Amino acid sequence: MTQAAEHRADVVVVGAGPAGSSAAWHLASAGLDVAVLEKAEFPREKVCGDGLTPRGVKALTDMGVDTSGPGWVRRRGLRVHGGGRIAEVDWPRLDSWPGHGLVRTRKEMDALLAEHAVGAGARLVTGTTVTEPLLDDDGRVTGVQAQAGGDREPVTWRAPLVVSAEGLSGRLAKSLGLLRRTDRPLGVAVRRYVTSRRTHDDYLDIAFDLTAEGPSRDSMPGYGWIFGMGDGTANVGYGLLDTRRGTGADRRAVLRRWLDLFPDEEGLREEDAVSPLRGAGLPMALSRGPAYTRGLLLAGDTAGTVNPCNGEGISYALESGRMAAEAAIAALAAPSADAREAALERYPVRLREEVGRHHRLGMGFLALLARPGVVRLATARGLRRPKLVDGALRLMGNLTDGRDGDAVDRALAVLLRLTPAV
Incomplete structure (x- = not known):
């Protein structure tokens, strides 16, 4: 039997998506020796809408990522479809958040973020599949076992x-008994790229009406999107935000029926496709936890940080990666084992405090989406009222100045304060 090669680091990060690269960048920037183990080779595909809200833009800016150069495409707001109406809504003008969103393919962005972590001093090790945790006699995680390269050499x-x-x-997480909670929604994202004249559109299209095939034609809780990528293509797809309804629907048929509502010249048909239809899960509402146990911290989709209100995952992946890194930094600098554990155990508490209430509201929003008549009535009336649309956009995107903001922000702050965390 081949003896496993052995390596050491202050922190091992498993996965080089936005959460892993964020954690690695913050850890390396603090002077720690961090190794990032990624099973794929870059660039690699990742199913996503490729859109970043102002929340995601801020997370990138806070990491020192330059989003003004080639490849980053700005978008000024959303074009919301619902109830037979359409409204163009700019991103809110707030002190705490940028006034624009971004689009960039995950194939490019994930590679860039991994390189950014390497630039801060992290070691990126690709083609390495982690198989199980290393545990000491007390059951504490002290590293990982992995297989490296095409020969799957043990390491x-x-x-x-x-x-x-x-x-x-x-x-x-599963190895330590941390299973995904089945009482929390698990969504699915389905997307493809098409050649479309909407590629340079300043607004990202969002539609709140997806209807399943079949005699019942049940409306499914989710939304469709058309995000112009600025390179001649658009990312088109939908997020089904609770797969407990409409699970038998033909994904291709759902997307086709919605896109067939647009004129042929928009370039949104099957014949305009330049990529296959791909899907991926959306774990929401802190659906796996606790986010720290026995030397293991969970970040991003592993912890279920996707926002139930809008299916947004990149922003929360970046933020949870930062929070996990900050907990690790504090723990490794602690003067005693007890102090170290106290620093680590604050991470899941902090995660719930910062996003748990908003995600609880999002679960209520999913319940609303499951009532098609209510959705159509609300959007038909609401889209005629710009202030109401602006407030809804702030709530769904978790974009406010809090109690220091205007009347809308103060009202949302009260609402969040009265909402229990998930």
């Missing part, structure tokens, strides 16, 4: 702390 990485940013699979 061991030892570290006092491990950050799991593996995505929905959460192999390490």
